[in-house]
Amino acid sequence: MSTQSTTYSDILQCARTLIITGGYNSFSYADIAESVGIRKASIHHHFPTKADLVRVLVAQYREEAKAGMAALERYFPAPVDQLRAYIGYWLECVGEASKGYCVCALLATQIPVLPAEVATEVRAHFRSLSAWITTVLERGAQVGSLTLSDTPQAEAERFMAAVHGAMLSARAYGEPGVFGLITQPLIDRLITPIPAPGA
Secondary structure, eight states, X not given: OHHHHHHHHHHHHHHHHHHHHHOGGGOOHXXXXXXXXXXXXXXXXXXXXXXXXXXXXXXXXXXXXXXXXXXXXXXXXXXXXXXXXXXXXXXXXXXXXXXXXXXXXXXXXXXXXXXXXXHHHHHHHHHHHHHHHHHHHHHHXXXXXXXXXXXXXXXXXXXXXHHHHHHHHHHHHTOTHHHHHHHHHHHHHHBOOOOOTTO
């Protein structure tokens, strides 16, 4: 049972790496079989089709993301610090080729060619992430630490798009530092200025 469980996890991890490095259409079950050291039939046993495999992978990724957001709320009570920690996480990852990019962001660029069930999971990830960022911004505005120039939802969509766009720009330029250059001003723009003494 443990061997089966390990094989299942190894297949998912390998597929995740292959998607990050090359996209949905860049790999086959033969590539996974060679990398993991198993027969293609073993992959089909766990995941009858490639669409099944990637759908499960994205669903798993969504659960990891939810757990990550919950952890940010536990360790960083202040909304501003939650946004900083979120960007900080990706800042640390973006230089690593095998995990430095959001799986869903990369798959979103391929929505037109993705199986419907995979596209549905990808869209659900963005809705969930947008809802979380919206909540963080709302709380920040309520306590006066963040100043919003639009509705929290609109600000959240801009923030999310900028973060994911920064990932793609960093990849396009082959320069991880581009991510920080783009994302740092996002938070600076939202932080409510502290009045000078006597002002």
